Amino acid sequence: MSAGSFGFGRRVAPTAIILAAGLVLLYVFLYAPILYVVYTSFATDVVWPFPLDFTLTAYEDLFASSLYGEALSNSLKLAFGSAVISTFLAAGGAIAVLRYRSRRRGLVMFLFIAPLFVADLLIGISILAFNARVLGLPGNLVSAMAANAVQGTAFGFLIILAQLVRYNWSMDDAAMVFGAGPLRCFAEITLPTIWPSLFGAFLIAFILAFNNLEITFYNLGAIPTLPSVAWGSLRFGLGPELFALAALVNAFVFAIFAAMYGLMKTGLVKFGYRGQ
Amino acid sequence: MSGLRSGKRLHPELRFLGLAGPGAAFIVISLLLPLLSIVVFSFWRTESYELYADWNLDNYRTLLGEAAYRTFFLRSLVTAAIVTAICLVCGWPVAYFIARWGGRYRLLLVLLLAAPFFTGAILRITALQGLLGPIGLVNMTLVELGLPPIEALMYTQLASGLGLVYLFISFMVTAIYLSLVNFNFELLEVAKINGAKPWRAFIEITWPLNWIGTAIGIVLVFIPCLANVVTPRFLGGPDATSFGMSLSQQFGETGTWALGSAMGVFLFLASFAVILAIWPTIKLKRSGFTGAVQQ
Numbered sequence: 001m002s003a004g005s006f007g008f009g010r011r012v013a014p015t016a017i018i019l020a021a022g023l024v025l026l027y028v029f030l031y032a033p034i035l036y037v038v039y040t041s042f043a044t045d046v047v048w049p050f051p052l053d054f055t056l057t058a059y060e061d062l063f064a065s066s067l068y069g070e071a072l073s074n075s076l077k078l079a080f081g082s083a084v085i086s087t088f089l090a091a092g093g094a095i096a097v098l099r100y101r102s103r104r105r106g107l108v109m110f111l112f113i114a115p116l117f118v119a120d121l122l123i124g125i126s127i128l129a130f131n132a133r134v135l136g137l138p139g140n141l142v143s144a145m146a147a148n149a150v151q152g153t154a155f156g157f158l159i160i161l162a163q164l165v166r167y168n169w170s171m172d173d174a175a176m177v178f179g180a181g182p183l184r185c186f187a188e189i190t191l192p193t194i195w196p197s198l199f200g201a202f203l204i205a206f207i208l209a210f211n212n213l214e215i216t217f218y219n220l221g222a223i224p225t226l227p228s229v230a231w232g233s234l235r236f237g238l239g240p241e242l243f244a245l246a247a248l249v250n251a252f253v254f255a256i257f258a259a260m261y262g263l264m265k266t267g268l269v270k271f272g273y274r275g276q
Numbered sequence: 277m278s279g280l281r282s283g284k285r286l287h288p289e290l291r292f293l294g295l296a297g298p299g300a301a302f303i304v305i306s307l308l309l310p311l312l313s314i315v316v317f318s319f320w321r322t323e324s325y326e327l328y329a330d331w332n333l334d335n336y337r338t339l340l341g342e343a344a345y346r347t348f349f350l351r352s353l354v355t356a357a358i359v360t361a362i363c364l365v366c367g368w369p370v371a372y373f374i375a376r377w378g379g380r381y382r383l384l385l386v387l388l389l390a391a392p393f394f395t396g397a398i399l400r401i402t403a404l405q406g407l408l409g410p411i412g413l414v415n416m417t418l419v420e421l422g423l424p425p426i427e428a429l430m431y432t433q434l435a436s437g438l439g440l441v442y443l444f445i446s447f448m449v450t451a452i453y454l455s456l457v458n459f460n461f462e463l464l465e466v467a468k469i470n471g472a473k474p475w476r477a478f479i480e481i482t483w484p485l486n487w488i489g490t491a492i493g494i495v496l497v498f499i500p501c502l503a504n505v506v507t508p509r510f511l512g513g514p515d516a517t518s519f520g521m522s523l524s525q526q527f528g529e530t531g532t533w534a535l536g537s538a539m540g541v542f543l544f545l546a547s548f549a550v551i552l553a554i555w556p557t558i559k560l561k562r563s564g565f566t567g568a569v570q571q
Contacts, residue, residue, distance in 0.1 A: 015474070019373035023385070026370050026449075029442070030392050033403035036413055040406060047411045048420065089299035096296035100288045108296045111303040117495060117551060118307065119503030121520050122540055125527050126310035129537060133327055134313050150306050153299055182291075204394075211396025214505065218527065230398045234510060238405055246399040246406075250392075257391040264383060 034250055041243040058244035065241070071224040074141065078225060079210035081145035086152030086205035091198055093153075094160035095190075099169055115154040123150055124218035131219070139221035147219045148212055152205030159204060163197035196263070203256055211249065311544065318538035325531040335538035345522065345539075352519040353546070355433070356501035359440040360448075363497050364490070366441075367448035371489075372482075374449075375456035386453055393446045397506045404442055405510065408435065436512035440501050448493040455489020491554045499547045519543065 041058055043049030062068055093112045097105050115123065127147045131137040167190075175185045191198075209216070213227040220228070226245070233242055286294075318335055321328045339345050374385045392400065407413050408429050415425040429435050459482070467477035483490075505524050508516040523543065526536025 016373065016377050019369045020377070022366070022369040023373050026366065026445070027388065030389070030446075033400075033407040033442075034392060034395075037403040037406050048416050085302075089302055092295040092297075093299040096292045100292035100295075102289055102292040104292070104296075108300055111300045114303065115307055117499060117547070118311070119500050119520075119543070119547065121503040121505055121524060122311070122544055123307065125523070125536065125540055126314045127306060128527065129317055129533060130310035130313040133317065133533075134309075146302075146306055150303065153302065157299075207394045211394065211399070213396060213398050214524075227396050227398050230402065234398060234402055234405075238402065238409065238411065242402050243406065246395070246402045249395050249399050250403075253394045254391055257387050257394075261384060261387050 034246075037243050038247040038250065041240070041247040046238065046240050046243055058240035059248075062241045062244045062248075067224060067229060068226070068241070068245070071226045071229040074220075074223055075210050075226040078141060078144055078148065078216065078220075079206045081141070082148040082152050082209035083202045083206035085145060085149040086156045087198055087202045089149070089153045090156030090160055090201050090205075091194075093157050094164055097161065098164050098167070112157040113154055115150045120151075120212065120214040123147065124215040127215070128218040139219045139223075141220070141223065144216050144219040144223075145209070147215050148209035149205070151212075151215070152208055155204050155208060156201030159201045160194070160197045163200075164194060167194060200260065203260070207253055207256065211253075314537040314540045316537075317534055318541045320534045320537075322532045322534040327533050335535045338535060339538050339542060345519075348517055348519040348522045349542070349546075351433075351517075352502050352504065355437055355440065355504070355518070356498050359437055359444070359501045360494055360498045362437075362441050363445045363448040364494065367445055367452055367493065368490070371449045371452035371456055375453055375459070376461055382457075386450065389446050389449050393443075397443055400443060401439055401506060401510050404439055408438070409511075431511070431513035431516075433508075433512055433516045436507045436516050436518075439507035439511045440504060443507070444497045444500060447496040451493035451496060452486065452489045455486040455492075459486055488558050488560070491558055495551055495554060498550055502547060503543055 039052070040046050040049045042052065042054050042056070044053040044055045044057070090112070093108060096102070097108055097112075102108075124147065127143070127150075128139065131139070131143055137143055171189050171193075172185050175189045176182070180188070211227055213231060216225055217228055217231075226249070230242060230245060233239060317327060319331050319333065321330055321332060321334065370389075374382055378385050405412060409415070410425070410430050414429070418425050429438075463481050463485075464474075464477050467481055468474075472480070503520045503523075504518055505520040508518045508521055512518075519539065520543070523536055523539040526532045526539060
């Protein structure tokens with residue numbers, strides 16, 4: 001009881017040990033399925049892969065499949081477009097809210113954060129209904145990009161806001177006093193400092209759109225994406241190519257997170273992280 | 277016009293609108309107007325895959341009258357409530373540990389929690405099925421050992437709920453963590469010096485001062501769980517059909533968009549009710565955000 005060590009005291013509080021056990025359990029729960037999927041993706045027999053009979057067949061089949069190839073190319077285009085839209089809109093919103101004391105700040109904050117509180121399914125079907133019946137637009141890659149950018153903008157807004165809270169706008173004011181126009185000021189003063197947060201927002205929006213199922217599904221018509229092909233394949237049960245796909249996408253996401261972690265730790269880039 | 281321009285420079289309000297306007301307009305056009313449009317369509321009628329604008333309340337009558345929809349909705353509601361409660365109970369200790377004792381590993385621990393979320397629902401469920409599904413590691417191990425497989429995890433509502441916890445617990449932990457990381461833990465020392473037992477200090481200080489993070493976590497987990505389509509589809513059995521599954525069928529196989537819109541409105545109102553219920557309990561002045569932010 002009396003241990004109550006603060007952070008790094010010599011004695012560790014018993015509570016801390018119990019909570020640490022909870023933490024370990026949660027990580028096991030989160031990561032055991034992922035690790036098993038990666039392991040099994042290299043196995044000949046996905047039902048009982050012990051001992052491991054190493055093979056790359058699943059990956060070869062995946063790369064040889066024209067359906068998965070097309071789906072990958074669609075997903076990449078969709079994610080890139082959606083991330084570009086999201087980053088531009090989110091950056092504008094975050095800079096406006098932090099820099100100008102407008103009466104409309106509350107409304108803008110509300111609009112930019114609102115998408116986080118609407119379920120994917122509702123975003124998907126309502127945009128489908130609106131596009132089809134009100135605007136008369138068919139589902140295609142562009143409408144799916146826009147639909148995915150709704151959430152991407154919200155996540156991007158929060159990421160950029162978190163880092164820019166600390167940005168010193170008097171640098172910009174100084175540049176303006178010396179006669180720089182707003183665009184030149186942004187390109188030479190603001191952008192070199194804030195680009196990491198824009199990049200962070202871009203990456204998160206990219207991954208979100210890349211892996212989104214429900215919003216994309218309703219707004220793409222019959223065009224395949226990786227999640228929709230995976231969905232179709234999962235209906236027939238777990239196949240080796242699903243294991244390989246899950247392993248690759250996990251590797252892709254973790255590579256991005258590892259890069260972000262490395263950059264934040266070395267202090268090169270913050271992505272909204274303040275350090276201790 | 278001259279009032280809005282001072283010298284060569286644009287008025288700040290115009291610049292504010294120039295920067296935030298495109299995003300705000302985009303959200304209005306791609307979120308608010310579509311939501312409004314399904315409110316309108318919910319009073320229309322569908323016939324052979326076409327929407328007709330003759331105003332009626334039939335969709336709502338069907339929705340409230342037919343037992344199946346009530347069952348689907350209640351099932352989704354109860355599942356979402358239980359899953360949110362489990363995420364809360366399991367998420368708090370983890371978030372607390374990372375914020376208080378995480379030290380220099382804090383960032384790593386939080387990113388490791390967040391990363392799996394970004395691989396998307398389908399591939400996460402694929403992974404979960406690989407471990408817990410009928411031909412998953414757990415059941416096959418039992419079969420190899422000559423034991424019966426765990427029936428409770430094969431196409432049941434339990435499996436579907438477990439899948440939801442797997443998908444969304446990261447939201448809960450992250451939201452609570454972001455609140456705790458701004459919480460001044462020295463307040464607990466003060467409480468102890470003044471004779472408060474740890475539990476009392478938790479209930480009277482830590483919990484209320486971090487309620488905002490908890491509340492955001494609850495909402496962020498509850499809303500997607502209520503609209504959940506994917507886990508009952510792949511992990512639940514024949515008796516696991518959720519409201520979201522039924523809704524998505526109206527926009528897919530059956531093509532009854534008007535009824536689907538009414539279900540969407542219903543779903544939105546239910547989510548909104550949760551936000552409205554939780555909103556008055558949030559007092560920003562009493563949150564950790566104002567207390568210990570180092571400026």
